[in-house]
Amino acid sequence: MYRSPIVLSGFAIAAVIAMSSCDPQPTSEGSATSSTPTASSAASSAAPAASSAAPVIDAATTKACDNIKKDIKDNADKVAKAEKIGPPAGHIAVSAQWIAGSAAVIAHSIGATETVSSAAEKVQQEMSNLSDEYNKSADAKPSKKKLEAAVKELLAACSAT
Incomplete structure (x- = not known):
């Protein structure tokens, strides 16, 4: 039982490493360390900091929002499928899926x-919390209200861009 969080954390770290290397994101336009700007960052920095108070619409943020929305939907489908397995094995699968999501x-x-990024971090944290709750007990039925609120905040942040 004590090895489960360690194993799941290892899987999560491996997933982050694998996923982050699959589709490199351009750096934000505020980065001065990039020696060769990509086409998308060059296009997004055509109007530099002229209106720094308004949110900057860039390709990386749009892509991130699209991918995250797809991730959330995909994760919900996989969690629902894992929940059908039933305890205790189903709870382990659900916990692992929340971490993967x-x-x-x-x-x-x-790159968003x-x-x-801040809204996505809140969603990530709530998913991680749900994973922890499912790990505590095979009879766990944790509330998803905090996750739903975090997702609404993310959707609002994405629609503002």
């Missing part, structure tokens, strides 16, 4: 605006 969300938020 949280890793996908955080991996796809890389600070607002979207």
Whole structure:
């Protein structure tokens, strides 16, 4: 029982590493360390910091939002399928899926605006919390209200971009 969180954490770290290397995101336009800007970052920085108070719409943020929305839907489908297995094996599968979903969300938020990244981090944290709750007991039925609120915040951040 004590090895489960360690094993799941290892899987989550491996998933983040694997997913982050699959689709490199361009750096944000505020980065001065990039020596060769990509086409998408060059296009998004055509109007630099002229209106720094308004959110900047860039390709990386749009892509991140699209990917994260898809991740959340995909994760919900997989969690529902794992819940049908039933305790205790089903709870282990559900817990693992919440961790995998949280890793996908955080991996796809890389390169997005600070607002979207912050909202994605809240979603990731709530998914991780649900994983922990499912690990505590085979009879666990944790509330998803905090996750739903975090998802609404993410969707609002994405629609503002």
